Amino acid sequence: MSLSPAELFTPQLSFASYSSAFCIADYQDSDFARYAQPLPDKLGRAVAKRKAEYLAGRHCASQALQMLGLPHTVIASADNRAPIWPKGIQGTISHTQEVAMAMVSDDPKVRGLGIDLERKMSDKQERELQTQILAKAEQAAFEQLSKTQSCPLTLIFSAKESIYKALYPVVQRFFGFEAACLIEHSDNQLHFALTETLHETLPQGTRISVYYQLSDELVLTECCLRAAP
Known part of the structure; x- marks a missing residue:
């Protein structure tokens, strides 16, 4: 599965953001290694759609964090499925049918982001x-x-x-x-x-x-x- 940059919208919030388009039909478990993201154990038996959306969202998050100067980052999930962001970072991920987007901020005045x-x-x-x-x-x-x-x-x-x-x-x-x-x-x-x-x-x-x-x-x-x- 290829994760292609996609200019879906120009966000109105002036934070680092990244969007990708993807094709669920092309998904393979090896795609996680291709994009240097671990396949979580809890997704081991998930359907391809769920895995593809998770990977696309995490890839977008990693790309957005690199815009802030952070190295490649793996964003794990808490027990409640919320992303665990690096210290000092607020972020948010969204995906719908074969598009994904993430937005992040290192502004200490930002207490939360949602897209x-x-x-x-x-x-x-x-x-x-x-x-x-x-x-x-x-x-x-x-x-x-x-x-x-x-x-x-x-x-x-x-x-x-x-x-x-x-x-x-x-x-x-x-x-x-x-x-x-x-x-x-x-x-x-x-x-x-x-x-x-x-x-x-x-x-x-x-x-x-x-x-x-x-x-x-x-x-x-x-x-x-x-x-x-």
Whole structure:
């Protein structure tokens, strides 16, 4: 399997990032050695799709870290499957159908990063999944977003994934999509408010903004949690 650099999007957060395209049908276990990444024991019996996505994500992470001047790095996984980044680094990985991306930062003011790549849902999926992803309190903001975007639910789903990834290094526990409520949007950002206190530094009502952009098939969202000034 070849991991080819792919200019999927120009990220709006100004951190080191790297994207790759790949073909799952071409995957072989020997590809891990080809890209100097170990095949984790826990993936030994996984399907090719899972292995290929894991390898592509870790390759992107290693390439992004090299942009910060770090040597080739292996990013292991914690028991909760979260990537274990080098000391002083915040990072995030995302993959969807045969594309992967990673973003990293060594800025000490960055407390967490989150990116998410998603294929756009069909109109049918957007209708069927609304009650699972959207809270009643978000309905008005969702309707406003629907007037300008053809895949509003995909955007919200992706944004909440990015929020989870960005906040997890601080919160250190699972929290659901209901913890962030969409309140408004602009041309390139979705704005949320926390509906519960997730951490002493993230009380209920805290506003979280997420950048978004779309291509013909994909959505990219980006979230950065910074230390208070």
